[in-house]
Amino acid sequence: MRIKVERRLETPKFIYILIPLASIIASLIFVGILLFLIGVNPIDAYSTMIYRAFGTKFGVTELFVKTAPIILTGLAVSIPLRAGLWNIGAEGQLYMGAFAASFIALYLSPPPVVLPFMVIMAVLAGMMWASIPGVLKAKFELNEIISTLLLNYVAIYWVEYLVYGPMKGKEVYNFPYSDLFSDYAILPRFFGTRFHAGVIVAFILAIAIYILITRTSYGFAVKIVGANPKAAEYAGISRKKIIISTMILGGAIAGFAGMMEVSGLHMRLRAAVSPGYGYTGIPVALLARGNPLFVIMAAFLFGLLYVGGSAMQTTYGIPVAVVDVFQALVVLFIIGGDFFTRYRISFVFREASA
Amino acid sequence: MSLLLWQGGKGCNFYKLVEHYQGIEINMGNRKTKTERGWALQGENSDIILEMKNITKVFPGVVANDRVNLEVRRGEIHGLLGENGAGKTTLMSILYGLYRPDEGEIIFDGEKRVFSSPKDAIESGIGMVHQHFMLVNKMSALNNILLGYKTPGDPLLDYEWAREKIRSIIEVYGIDAELDERVINMSVGEEQRVEILKSLFRDVKLLILDEPTSVLTPIESERLFQALKRMSEKGLTVLFITHKLREALEVTDRITVLRKGRNVGTLITKRTDEKELARLMVGREIDMKIEKKRVEAGKDVLKLENVYARNDRGLMALKGISLSVREGEILGIAGVSGNGQKELEEVIIGLRPVEKGKILFNGEDITFSSVRKRTRLGISCIPENRIETGLAPSLTIEENLILRDYESFSRNGFMEFDMIEAHAEKLVEEYGIKTPSTKAPARTLSGGNIQRLIIARELSRNPLFLIASQPTRGLDIAGIDYVRRKLISLAEEGKAILLISEDLEEIVQISDRIAVIFEGEIRGIFDRENVDIDRIGLLMSGGADN
Ligand SMILES: Nc1ncnc2c1ncn2[C@@H]1O[C@H](COP(=O)(O)OP(=O)(O)OP(=O)(O)O)[C@@H](O)[C@H]1O
Ligand SMILES: [Mg+2]
Numbered sequence: 001m002r003i004k005v006e007r008r009l010e011t012p013k014f015i016y017i018l019i020p021l022a023s024i025i026a027s028l029i030f031v032g033i034l035l036f037l038i039g040v041n042p043i044d045a046y047s048t049m050i051y052r053a054f055g056t057k058f059g060v061t062e063l064f065v066k067t068a069p070i071i072l073t074g075l076a077v078s079i080p081l082r083a084g085l086w087n088i089g090a091e092g093q094l095y096m097g098a099f100a101a102s103f104i105a106l107y108l109s110p111p112p113v114v115l116p117f118m119v120i121m122a123v124l125a126g127m128m129w130a131s132i133p134g135v136l137k138a139k140f141e142l143n144e145i146i147s148t149l150l151l152n153y154v155a156i157y158w159v160e161y162l163v164y165g166p167m168k169g170k171e172v173y174n175f176p177y178s179d180l181f182s183d184y185a186i187l188p189r190f191f192g193t194r195f196h197a198g199v200i201v202a203f204i205l206a207i208a209i210y211i212l213i214t215r216t217s218y219g220f221a222v223k224i225v226g227a228n229p230k231a232a233e234y235a236g237i238s239r240k241k242i243i244i245s246t247m248i249l250g251g252a253i254a255g256f257a258g259m260m261e262v263s264g265l266h267m268r269l270r271a272a273v274s275p276g277y278g279y280t281g282i283p284v285a286l287l288a289r290g291n292p293l294f295v296i297m298a299a300f301l302f303g304l305l306y307v308g309g310s311a312m313q314t315t316y317g318i319p320v321a322v323v324d325v326f327q328a329l330v331v332l333f334i335i336g337g338d339f340f341t342r343y344r345i346s347f348v349f350r351e352a353s354a
Numbered sequence: 355m356s357l358l359l360w361q362g363g364k365g366c367n368f369y370k371l372v373e374h375y376q377g378i379e380i381n382m383g384n385r386k387t388k389t390e391r392g393w394a395l396q397g398e399n400s401d402i403i404l405e406m407k408n409i410t411k412v413f414p415g416v417v418a419n420d421r422v423n424l425e426v427r428r429g430e431i432h433g434l435l436g437e438n439g440a441g442k443t444t445l446m447s448i449l450y451g452l453y454r455p456d457e458g459e460i461i462f463d464g465e466k467r468v469f470s471s472p473k474d475a476i477e478s479g480i481g482m483v484h485q486h487f488m489l490v491n492k493m494s495a496l497n498n499i500l501l502g503y504k505t506p507g508d509p510l511l512d513y514e515w516a517r518e519k520i521r522s523i524i525e526v527y528g529i530d531a532e533l534d535e536r537v538i539n540m541s542v543g544e545e546q547r548v549e550i551l552k553s554l555f556r557d558v559k560l561l562i563l564d565e566p567t568s569v570l571t572p573i574e575s576e577r578l579f580q581a582l583k584r585m586s587e588k589g590l591t592v593l594f595i596t597h598k599l600r601e602a603l604e605v606t607d608r609i610t611v612l613r614k615g616r617n618v619g620t621l622i623t624k625r626t627d628e629k630e631l632a633r634l635m636v637g638r639e640i641d642m643k644i645e646k647k648r649v650e651a652g653k654d655v656l657k658l659e660n661v662y663a664r665n666d667r668g669l670m671a672l673k674g675i676s677l678s679v680r681e682g683e684i685l686g687i688a689g690v691s692g693n694g695q696k697e698l699e700e701v702i703i704g705l706r707p708v709e710k711g712k713i714l715f716n717g718e719d720i721t722f723s724s725v726r727k728r729t730r731l732g733i734s735c736i737p738e739n740r741i742e743t744g745l746a747p748s749l750t751i752e753e754n755l756i757l758r759d760y761e762s763f764s765r766n767g768f769m770e771f772d773m774i775e776a777h778a779e780k781l782v783e784e785y786g787i788k789t790p791s792t793k794a795p796a797r798t799l800s801g802g803n804i805q806r807l808i809i810a811r812e813l814s815r816n817p818l819f820l821i822a823s824q825p826t827r828g829l830d831i832a833g834i835d836y837v838r839r840k841l842i843s844l845a846e847e848g849k850a851i852l853l854i855s856e857d858l859e860e861i862v863q864i865s866d867r868i869a870v871i872f873e874g875e876i877r878g879i880f881d882r883e884n885v886d887i888d889r890i891g892l893l894m895s896g897g898a899d900n
Contacts, residue, residue, distance in 0.1 A: 217764040224757065227746035233705055234735075234743045235757045236726030 015341050020287045023333035024301065031326050040316050048315055049308025059307065061193040065265065067303030068202035069094070069274065072257035073281030074288065074295040075209050076130075076250040080144075081290045082213060083246045084226045089133060089148025090254040091278020092155035093126040097258025099159050100125035102178060102269035105185035105262075106167065114184045118259055126255015127248045129155060134247030138240035144247070152278065160271045167269060176271040187264040198260035203296065205253060210292035222246055254278060275306070276324065283330040302327070403428040403560060403591050404449070409458035411444055413798065415790025418444040419455070420615040426560070431582055431592045433602040433623070435635055436612035437830040438802025439788035442595045443485060445612070446562045449593075450482040451475040463559065473502075481553025482562040485595075485801045485828070486741050487545050489537045495548045496520070496533040499555050516555075523554050526588065527581045539667060541692045542569040550581075560591045565801065567601055568828045571690050571856050579605045597802075597830050599628045611635055636832050644835070646842045646864050648882075652681030654714070655819050655850035656702065656733075661711035663701045671697040673874040674711070679819065679850040684841060686865030687854045689894050694874035695854045696738055699823050702852070703735045704728045715819070729758055732818035736808055736825050738854070744808045747797035751789055752778040754796045755811050777814075785810035786836070801828045809837060813844065820844065823854040838864055858890065872896050 032042030053063045076090040101122040105114060133147035160176065162168075169179035187196040213219035225232040225242045232239055261273050280302050287301075288294030302323075309323040404426040411419040418441045426432045434442050447453045449460060451469030460467050462478060469475040472482070489498045496513070499520065505512040517533065524530055531547045532540075540548070546566060553561055563582075567575045582592050582605060596602050602609055603623055610620045611634045618634055657678040665671035671694045679685045689695060700706035702713065704725040713721045715731055723731075737743040745754055755778050756763045763774050778792040787806045789799060799807060805828045812820065822841060826834040842864055845851050855861050861868055862885060869879045870893040877893040880886070 215769055216767045217761050217769055218767065220753070220760050220764075220769055223749065223753075224746055224760075227748045228742075230743050231746045231757065233725065234703070234737060235760070236724065236729045238724070238726075 016289065019334060019337035019340060020289075020298075023287070023330050023337055026333050027326050027329035030329050031322060034322070034325065035318070038318070040312075040318060045312055045316060045318070046308075048311055049304065052311035053304050053307045057191070058193060061191060061195040062307050063300070063303050064199050065194050065196070066306040067299045068199040069257045069261055069277045070280050070284055070299035070302050070306075071202045071206050071296055072253050072260070073277045074284035074299050075206060075281075075292055076254035076257070076278075077281040077285035078288060078290045078292060078295055079209065079213065079222075079250045079253075080243075080246040081285050082219075082226050083222045083242050084229070085137070085243060085246060086145045087130070087133075087148055087247060087250045088145055088282065089130060089151050089278070090250065090257075090281045091274060091276065092148070092152035093129045093251040093254035094258040094261070094274050094278050095152075095155040095159050096125040096129040097122035097255030098262045098269060098273045099155075099162065099258070100255070101259035102167070102181075102262050105181040106178060106269075111182065111184040114182075115187070115263070118185060118263060119256065122255045122259030123252045124255070126251040126253070126258065128251070130247045130251020130254070131244060134244040134251075137247075138243045159269065159273065163269055163271050169268065178269040180268050181263065185263060186267050187260065189264075194265060196260075196264035198264040201256075202260070205256075206292045206296050209253075213292065218245075254281075275320065276327075280327055283327050283334065286331065286334045401428050402426070403463055405461040406445070406449065407459050407461070409445060409448060409455045409460075411441075411448060411453060411455050413790075414794075416788075417615050419448070421458070422612070422615070422617045424610055424617065425620070426591060426593060427608075428591055429586055429589050430607040431586050431594055431605055433606035433609035434593060434595045434612065435597070435599070435602055435609055435631060437635055438806070438828075438833055439800040440612040440635075440830075441615040442612055443564055443800060446482060446564060446593065446595065449475070450480060450562060476553075476556050476558065479557070479559035480562065481556060481558035481560070483546060483549040483553065483564065483566060485564040485568075487542075487549055489545060489548060491538040492536060494534050494536050495531050495540070495551075498537060498548055499533075499552045501552075503556065520551060520555060523551060527554065527584050528577065529554070529581050543571065543574040543691075546570070546578075554585075558590070560593065561585065562593045562595075564595045565597065565828060566594070567596060567598060572858070573690070575601065597828070597834075599631050599831070602631065603628065613637065632831055635830065644838050644842065644863060646684065646866070647846060648866070649682035649846055649848070651683040651866065652848065653716075654678040654680050655716055656852065657714040658702075659712040659714070661701060661713065662709040663697050663706055664709060665694075665697055670709070671874050672701065675871075675874070675876055677869055677876060677879070679852050681850055682845055682848045683866040684845045684851040684853050684864055686861035686868045687852065687871050688858055688861050688868055688890055689856075689871035691856050693871050695823065695871060697874075698871070699735065699738060699821055699854060702728075702821055703733060703737075732816075734758075734812040734815050734817035734820045736812050736820070736822045738823035740804055740808055745796055745804060748795055750793045751782070751787070751796050751799070751807060752792045754807055755781055755792075758811060759815060781810040781814055784814075786833075802830055802833060805829055806833065809840075813840060817849065819850045819852070821852045821854065824856065825853070826855075826857070826860060858887070858894075862887065870894055 028046070032046070035042045035045050053059045073090040073094065076093065077087050080087040101118040104118045104121050129151060132151060133142070133144045136142035136147055137144045163176040163178055167178045169177050171179065187198050189196045213222060221232070221237045222242055224235060224237055225239050229239050232242070257277065258273065262269055266273065284295055284298040284302060287298040305323045305326055309320040312318045312322065313320050402425055404424070406422060406424040409419050409422045410417070422441070422445055424445070434446070436442050444453065448455045449469070451471045451474050454470070460469070462480065467478060469478065490501065493501070496516065500511060500516055505516055520533065529547045529550050531544055531551060537545060537548065546569065550561070566578060570578060582594070585592055594606060606623045608620060608622055609626065609631065611618050611631065613635060658675050661672055661675045662670060663672040675698065677685065687695060687698070697706055701708055704723060708721050712719060715728070715733065720728055720731070741747065746757065752774055756774055760769070763770050763777070775792065781787070782789065782792055785806050787799070787803050787810060789803065796804065796807060809825060825841065826837050829837060838860070841851055841853065853861060853865060866882050867879055868882070868885060868890065870877045870890055872894060873896065880890065
């Protein structure tokens with residue numbers, strides 16, 4: 001038997017649905033094998049995950065709470081992706097948003113208007129942070145993958161420095177935390193759970209972005225730049241403007257995610273504001289192929305993993321890092337799966353003609 | 355036998371004859387024709403290298419090939435003719451292993467074959483040069499030729515051996531290319547020669563050329579034909595797609611005509627003529643006798659004053675161009691490509707910065723205006739490089755048709771999808787773009803239909819000024835006729851047109867004035883009344899005007 005790899009000119013539509021699904025399933029199997037190797041029955045583990053997420057009111061609301069920031073970072077990656085840019089920096093943009101929001105909450109602004117003001121500053125901080133790689137790309141063709149990735153470290157260590165130093169709270173012993181925010185600076189919560197107002201905003205934002213990129217002329221311009229930058233220039237669309245604006249828009253959303261996390265969940269600034277939501281945005285955007293509505297769906301999957309991951313930690317003592325493993329696998333499988341959109345594999349059992 | 359009928363029947367009912375003819379060919383079987391081959395160039399011992407039988411290929415909504423039979427003899431140059439979208443490229447792509455036929459079989463070199471990839475095809479001895487080139491831009495010609503090839507001593511690349519082999523190919527066929535130049539810096543003609551070298555390097559027996567001359571200058575075409583003839587003398591077989599009947603008649607031994615996916619006849623070149631071929635292709639006669647009425651030229655619409663601009667390599671490509679295009683006139687720019695035409699086009703639409711000099715549009719200085727502003731002022735452009743510049747191949751036909759005006763298809767920032775659809779339906783109908791759906795990706799269009807799409811978009815904008823760069827390249831005769839008439843009627847409405855074309859005949863046919871460009875300078879401007887073709891030819895090649 002011989003395996004033949006052939007180039008395809010026509011890509012059947014179902015491949016585009018099959019690849020994400022197959023990637024998810026393959027990743028689940030892989031992680032299952034890993035679990036098995038460390039002595040955990042994968043079936044039990046997965047059913048625990050499912051049960052934790054769907055079995056209780058607490059689980060369901062937690063699922064939403066964890067899904068919301070992933071929707072936002074998924075959007076932050078998706079928007080530039082449509083213009084052909086890789087925003088690996090949603091994590092850093094999220095941290096800068098968290099920092100800006102916390103700064104307002106702790107030091108500035110009169111109480112009653114503090115929430116909107118926090119939102120504005122977080123969004124601005126995310127925009128500013130994303131504009132750096134955007135401008136560098138537009139002006140000097142500097143690779144945005146590298147610049148966004150490196151700026152993540154700057155942002156994360158900046159926040160860490162603050163919570164260990166200048167912004168460290170008075171009553172937090174030796175934890176890297178700021179003081180708690182005042183009640184005015186905390187997003188309203190519902191159902192007696194951690195389900196906060198930010199979750200609803202995340203869903204609304206996803207729909208708004210969907211409309212923006214599929215229905216408006218701006219979205220059309222982004223699409224043209226993504227499809228053929230040269231044709232875009234010829235069509236009078238400034239590629240530079242689109243590069244910068246999509247990055248900034250992505251940054252704004254990631255920045256808001258940062259505000260939402262500190263104000264809705266932690267109620268203070270702390271180290272590790274995000275367990276890597278910014279990076280989770282990447283597989284989410286890939287699974288969704290840049291479509292905001294699919295981003296919601298893909299984000300739920302990863303939200304489920306985060307909820308389930310912490311359940312596994314408490315039940316089986318498996319580190320939450322297993323979620324990172326899963327995430328990495330999905331990215332690998334999707335990128336690998338891209339191969340199948342361009343090539344066709346067939347098995348030749350006997351040579352047709354020698 | 356069939357040939358006699360064919361000849362005798364010229365005046366009679368044409369279609370009946372076609373059917374008759376085809377019927378006979380099929381009944382005869384392929385081998386029997388041998389006796390009739392006294393006239394063939396190859397003489398008695400020529401045999402059949404390729405037989406495609408009953409090939410059918412259906413794309414969603416289109417039957418691209420409908421039970422096509424094609425028979426090619428060893429050592430012949432076989433022409434493949436047909437309208438845009440007739441299925442020529444598809445048929446050749448099937449042969450080359452790019453597509454799988456839904457039905458039918460291929461017998462190559464005496465064996466039944468199923469090519470499932472170009473690699474298969476190349477290994478069996480079939481090479482193809484595509485309508486749109488497929489080289490790696492950032493690599494040198496040499497590396498492109500070697501890409502995927504195992505030189506002796508693999509896995510190490512034996513460059514010396516390769517150079518030697520290429521050198522001998524160049525010597526035999528006279529197809530020359532600068533081996534160490536990167537493809538990105540090459541002219542299309544040169545790029546094509548690299549593609550051909552790439553095939554010859556792999557010792558192919560059959561070379562497919564998909565519209566090779568549509569991008570070539572007449573001189574380059576002539577060189578290519580010489581090479582093709584040498585190939586044929588050496589026993590190589592060539593399958594040659596073209597829209598230019600004269601070329602087909604000049605260079606081929608036999609010609610097969612496709613219409614709407616069907617083979618409507620295989621003719622012996624010596625025994626046919628342009629008229630017959632045209633009728634076979636289109637099904638009606640096209641006179642091509644176009645005459646532009648002399649319109650009193652109005653005021654200057656576009657005016658270039660001493661314009662300098664650099665090319666991509668940073669060298670000065672436009673050296674002090676001054677010209678003006680007036681209302682109601684077509685100004686033709688004659689010249690061998692690579693003499694600044696591309697830069698001229700880009701400077702006018704705003705894609706390339708002007709180094710020195712001024713561009714005026716209706717008196718307004720637009721030297722530094724954005725592309726968008728110029729588009730809005732009423733400048734349209736059919737760019738020379740359609741696929742790279744003029745089109746977003748992955749987007750739909752609908753979307754491509756509004757590429758330059760998408761903002762006027764939106765209200766308050768929201769796209770008006772109904773309007774966009776109606777617009778597309780209208781243009782597809784009006785410009786005869788062959789497609790099953792306006793929502794199909796533009797890349798599924800045939801080469802000529804891509805060209806129609808771009809022309810439709812640019813002309814329907816109702817521009818005040820149009821740059822038409824090689825506007826009829828890749829079009830079939832009906833399409834050429836249509837576009838030329840359209841350009842003339844635009845000019846007669848008072849629009850100004852700058853026609854950049856390598857086809858001197860086209861320029862002379864429809865221009866009011868002709869400017870000759872050479873090495874970035876305008877070497878002379880002629881009124882139509884006193885064109886002197888010889889002198890234009892001389893100036894185009896850099897000769898002094900005296
Ligand atoms: N990949 C594809 N998907 C769908 N339709 C296709 C595809 N490729 C070709 N077609 C359709 O098949 C028909 C034949 O196309 P083909 O490219 O073979 O034409 P052609 O004879 O080469 O024309 P041209 O002279 O314009 O290059 C066209 O109607 C085209 O739209
Ligand atoms: Mg074609």
